[in-house]
Amino acid sequence: MAEKPVLGYWNIRGYTQATRFLLKYLKVDYEEKLYEFSPPPDYKKDWRENHQFSLGLDFPNLPYWIDEDVKMTESIPIFREVARKYGRGIFPNEEETLWKVEMVESLILDILRFFTYVLYRSDQLFELINEVQPEKFKVLENFFGNNPWVLGSQLSYLDFLLYEVLYQHTVLKSDIFQNFPRLQEHIKNFEAIPEISEYMKSSEFIASPVYTPVANYKI
Numbered sequence: 001m002a003e004k005p006v007l008g009y010w011n012i013r014g015y016t017q018a019t020r021f022l023l024k025y026l027k028v029d030y031e032e033k034l035y036e037f038s039p040p041p042d043y044k045k046d047w048r049e050n051h052q053f054s055l056g057l058d059f060p061n062l063p064y065w066i067d068e069d070v071k072m073t074e075s076i077p078i079f080r081e082v083a084r085k086y087g088r089g090i091f092p093n094e095e096e097t098l099w100k101v102e103m104v105e106s107l108i109l110d111i112l113r114f115f116t117y118v119l120y121r122s123d124q125l126f127e128l129i130n131e132v133q134p135e136k137f138k139v140l141e142n143f144f145g146n147n148p149w150v151l152g153s154q155l156s157y158l159d160f161l162l163y164e165v166l167y168q169h170t171v172l173k174s175d176i177f178q179n180f181p182r183l184q185e186h187i188k189n190f191e192a193i194p195e196i197s198e199y200m201k202s203s204e205f206i207a208s209p210v211y212t213p214v215a216n217y218k219i
């Protein structure tokens with residue numbers, strides 16, 4: 001019998017929570033391998049010395065995903081791989097509309113990358129977030145129109161990514177979306193999906209921390 005796929009990551013939300021939501025929503029039978037941080041200052045010590053180079057990964061890192069012949073790292077490609085393989089309809093693949101899917105994905109990733117960059121590298125987090133992100137929130141807000149989900153009437157893998165990116169911003173500042181009712185609604189709608197709300201109530205759900213101990217802001 002084939003072994004269960006394994007998702008390896010720190011015991012945090014970080015770069016992997018959207019994939020966890022996806023796996024739970026899709027009811028994939030997988031194993032979650034959670035790595036604990038070593039005591040400071042070398043918090044990656046245990047991972048680096050005892051695990052990182054023994055898994056057969058081309059680019060040894062966390063998160064990783066091992067599923068039969070697939071042994072991969074890089075959080076967004078992992079997220080896409082899970083959506084493609086197990087998603088049955090959640091990963092849109094109509095050639096004519098892929099341009100739109102990829103455009104939305106790229107915008108969400110811009111928001112995410114900027115957020116993590118300032119969280120780790122800057123002590124002017126709030127100033128920079130306020131200066132840069134609202135413009136992107138606004139175009140997304142408009143893009144939703146009257147659609148229930150970001151790509152239209154169907155829930156797609158991008159709703160999972162968008163939810164996690166928006167949620168992480170609310171941890172920083174709970175009213176950050178006060179001028180963006182449609183984005184607030186997205187958070188509520190996503191959390192109301194039965195499989196998601198069930199998972200969020202379970203002991204497996206990692207509510208926090210959002211990022212690693214070396215982030216400038218501990219959230």
Ligand SMILES: N[C@@H](CCC(=O)N[C@@H](CS)C(=O)NCC(=O)O)C(=O)O
Pocket residue numbers: 014015044047048052060061062063073074075076212
């Ligand atoms: N580009 C990679 C970055 C991965 C990364 O920075 N991982 C951090 C945690 S979020 C880590 O601690 N990796 C383990 C290591 O550095 O050995 C991705 O998106 O997955």
